[in-house]
Amino acid sequence: MANTISSLKFSGTKEQEAELKKVIAEYKDQKGALMPIMQHAQEIYGYLPIEVQTMIAEGLDIPLEEVYGVATFYAQFALNPKGRYKISVCLGTACYVKGSGEVYERLQTILGIKGGECTPDGKFSLEACRCVGACGLAPVMMINDEVYGRLNPDDVEDILNRYNDK
């Protein structure tokens, strides 16, 4: 299995590290400290790359695998940063029966990333979501706040190209 370390270079700052260390110190001696620390860490960094999870593991003196196990158990934790353009494809029932699964697959092929990942240039991130409340337009995806409906997998490339100049 290929490892899940983010292909984006970690760019954490000294300030972020100091903030995380403060959080760890605050929770360290409490039972069940791991989850709140991970939540704060995600607020600080936006995601939980190996560098951040290592800081948490070392801070709590627990194995890195224990942190990673929790990070992958809960959908709220991300191993990859969000891109400047965050693509969410609805895989809810209505969209799915209208073929959003194929749209999702096409996006993965074009971008060369899997769901939950971010392109190495930090431009696009891709994730699945459940119902954006536009079932009438199924299948639907969103790029940041923009909604794209009645999609065909062949439309996807053109839509992505609209974000070329920005």
Add this chain to the structure above:
Amino acid sequence: MVNIKINGMPYTVPEGISILDAAKQNGIDIPTLCYLRDINEIGACRICVVEVKGARSLVAACVYPVNEGMEIITNSEKIHESRKMTLELILSNHEKSCLFCVRSGSCELQKLAQEYGLDDPMAWAGEQNRYEIDESAVHMWRNNNKCILCRRCSAVCAKTQAVGVIGANNRGFKTHIGQAFELDLAEVPCVSCGQCITVCPVGAIGEKDDGPKVTAAIRDPEKFVCVQTAPSVRATLGEEFGLPVGTNVEGKMAAALRRLGFDKVFDTDFGADLTIMEEANELVERVKNGGKLPMITSCSPGWINFCEMYYPDMLENLSSCKSPQQMFGGILKTYYAEKAGIDPKKIVSVSVMPCTAKKYEIGRADQSAAGVPDLDISITTRELARMIRRAGIDFANLPEEKFDSPLGIGSGAGHIFGATGGVMEAALRTAAEWITGQPGAPLEFHEVRGTEGVKEASYKLGDLEVKVAVTSGLVNARKVLDAVKNGEKDYTFIEVMACPGGCVNGGGQPYQPASVRNFTDLKALRAKALYDEDAGMELRRSHENPAIKKLYEEFLEKPGSHVAHKVLHTTYKPRKRYDIKEK
């Protein structure tokens, strides 16, 4: 005590024990799968379910405590159907290549499937997970396609060994045992102890089988193949052939090895005695000359891996002695090769070990006394048993034979190396005589015996007070090391063995199912075989071993000599915990 009923029969049992234990005490077996006493008590697999009068649903007997008046049913139709369905569901996502599985015959899942009369291989057929087999580590592989997610491996890794490099990742159908960030096992700080292998109920984890390499060497007429067997292997090999736990099979083992075709059948006990010569000398030197104390033993390669990755600041405390296996290998290819007139390049040096970390150790740097590796192939007790079966040797009916001379001569002190406290006691037997300068110093040091995780004692040897600690299981080693680092404890000499109970309970030892492990102290029974043999021996001090004496006269001069350092000692380096390869 509380009064309960099981299957209508009244019993009085201690309050608060589990239903599983209450039933066992009264001759009723309840099947289990994920449960491992003190290590994995999570009530997750639902195989041990029983009916409790008044309870909403079936309860997990392994974790459910008894109380006054409780009425329990362990064998109703409802229970049978529930267990059967659980087994079917587990098997629906299990690679059913049982015919080719290394655990066929010793698989706990297979045994249950037979007991519960599973008859439909397609029950609950649907999507199955497919995982790559992780073969990155030198000592073992992991195959998630056979994993039943009982978590016994990750529990022993985290709780017993304080290593925690494997655990459950992801959730739901995608849950799998893996390493952080799905790294390969070789990229994470696994210490190679192999405890995960011995607790796995199925064929999801196993040692790399080097038996075929040994067979190929034996069949090569150009090679001179010598084998050494670790102290603890004689205390466990019999289990593979149906003998009771704790049966000493030294004589039959030597006979089996000879029939497998090894040119020489030697004993690591000789290497253990040699280790004591060098280690006791090193200890005395450090004490006299103000060297780094406490000195810590270096026989256990799992422990060495742990120290290099987790306690690099304590590497100076480690004895510079190679392990008995490596010392033996070094002597085999230098002193013995010259004496026997054999080119060391033609010698294949094989060891049978209770240990998977030995497979890592043989590849370490600075372990080639004769310019070729001291050790070529290291196999575990389990691999040897497989070789014996494959060769059609009727183990139980073999005659008792002896090891070959001279590297087959070992003392009682060498024997007890296989149990926690044994290296310490062996060292004390020799150090006591050396320090006091008088023969007849104490021979038995009972305070350091027994299977507790941490043992302490203080001995007066002449004018010198020697404070010792003995620890096994890395979670216990951590406690002792931290206490030393914090200045809470002050010891002269510490023995550390990576596996709980020492080598007798090593990661390469025979499988025993949880149904045995949960109710038997394997460590104590196996260790007893070694201590009993030691007690009946004339030769009980390493420095009195005539073969060792001769070795020093003819080759090594004296412990700690220049040539001894060249052949028998080594160095350690801090190691990166996460050694991640570029993608």
